[in-house]
Amino acid sequence: MKAVILAAGVGSRLGRPFPKSLSILPTGETILGRQIRLFREAGVREIIVVVGFKKTLIMEQHPNVYYRYNPVFYITNTSKSLLCGLEDLDDDVLWVNGDVVFDPGVVQGVMATTHNVVAVDRKKCGEEEVKYRTDEDGRITAISKTIENGEGEAVGMNKVLASHVPALARALARCEDQDYFERGLEYMIRDKVPFKPLDISEHRCIEVDFPEDWHAAQQMFAG
Structure with a gap:
């Protein structure tokens, strides 16, 4: 299992002069530091x-991980950052947006699954959130911000099996x-690559956009 954290964006909606993954939680950890710790645990x-954005700040604060650089972070979004992160990977891959704060049980639950998975919160389904629908x-069957009557929110943590990593890379390239x-993920689903939701509603988990x-x-x- 390998983990990819997407922390290239500017985070303009939060209005910080530094990457929002470096925002410090009340416990004294950065969002990114907490993610790294929980993945290792x-x-x-x-x-x-x-x-991408102010990459040196991130690399200096968290030197004990591997890094990939998205040189066009300022004109691309998470699809292209994830594509950068997947290069040469041949293992199961868990990935998460670098602005998601979560309990240990979220990552443990995602890792324990034996299929492609999207972590979801069935209690939340706002206009800004990425929503999803399932079949019988x-x-x-669908995952995007524009879905009406979604079943819940995709919280930004996902896993793909090693056998489907090449398909994910091809889909992201599209x-x-x-x-x-x-x-x-929508392209993969249309090509009959299955993903299932994992309900993590019992755990604390929030994506920091605003x-x-x-x-x-x-x-x-x-605390």
């Missing part, structure tokens, strides 16, 4: 962080520069 030994067999990686998200994260992870 769960048994992930190879962690790849995809960087519990497989995901994406437009500004597409989120979920667009690549100042109100950061305020909520500080309260949620106060």
Whole structure:
């Protein structure tokens, strides 16, 4: 199992002069530092962080992981950053957006699955969130921000089996520069590559996009 953390973006909606993955939680850890720690505690030994915006700040604070650089981070989105992170990987891959704060149980649950998985929160389904729908067999049939009557929110952590990593890379290569990686998952689903949701609603998990998200994260992870 390898983990890829997507931390290349500018994070303009949060309005910080530094990468938002370096935002410090009440516990004293950065968001990224907490992610790295929890991955290692769960048994992930190879962690790849995809960087772009002010990459040196991230690399200096967290020197003990591997790095991939997205040189066009300023005109691309997470689909292309994930494509950078997947290069030459031949193992099961767990990946997460670099602004997601989560409990240990989230990563443990995702790692324990034996299939391609999208971690979801069935309790949340706002306009801004990435939403999903499933069929009668519990497989995901659609995943995007524009879905109406979604079954819940895709929280930004996912896993693909080693056998499907090449298909994921091909799907991401098809994406437009500004597409989120979920667009690549849609291409895979259309090509009959199965993904199932994993309900992590019982755990704390939040993606920090806006100042109100950061305020909520500080309260949620106060200790």
